[in-house]
Amino acid sequence: MKDWYLLYCKRSEQERAVINLERQGVGCYYPQVTVKKVSRGKRIESIEPLFPSYVFVQFDPETVSYTSVRSTRGVADFIRCGAMPQKVREELIYNLMMNEDSEKHQRLLSIxxxxxxxxxxxxxxxxxxxxxxxxxxxxxxxxxxxxxxxxxxxxxxxxxxxxxx
CATH class of the missing domain: 2.30.30.30 (SH3 type barrels.)
Incomplete structure (x- = not known):
């Protein structure tokens, strides 16, 4: 049975981790937001991770081992509860996904x-x-x-x- 877990990635290597994890058949999700910034004197919109350095992953530990996920390029480690990787409730993932706008980028910065x-x-x-x-x-x-x-x-x-x- 596939469960969701949370990975901590090396700084600025979320995309690399996602590419390498997906090659192994691991489902990945990291919510992003569109942020308005000033860069070189111009106002631009850029897409940034909502949770920098974190990626939600979904896989079956009987098919893909924890070790191979943790050893993937770009991944630092699982977020753990004791010795075992902490499972993430599906409702949380689906709520994050439901809040994405039509451009597939979240605008959750309402806080x-x-x-x-x-x-x-x-x-x-x-x-x-x-x-x-x-x-x-x-x-x-x-x-x-x-x-x-x-x-x-x-x-x-x-x-x-x-x-x-």
């Missing part, structure tokens, strides 16, 4: 504020200050405009420091 939203910073060195959300800055940070000494200043802040107002 992040939208550009122009006013926020109050909850933690970090700017705690208590109000900020205007500008755009995401990588995996865990965001660009914000804060008012310092009467002038708006653009800073990069951890997403965990945000509190939507």
């Amino acid at each position: 992040l504020p939208q550009p122009g939203d006013t926020l109050k910073l909850e933690q970090g060195k700017f705690q208590g200050l109000e900020a205007i959300y500008q755009e995401p800055d990588g995996e865990k940070r965001s660009f914000m405009l804060i008012n310092l000494l009467g002038k708006p200043v653009k800073v990069s802040i951890e997403n965990t420091d945000l509190l939507k107002k």
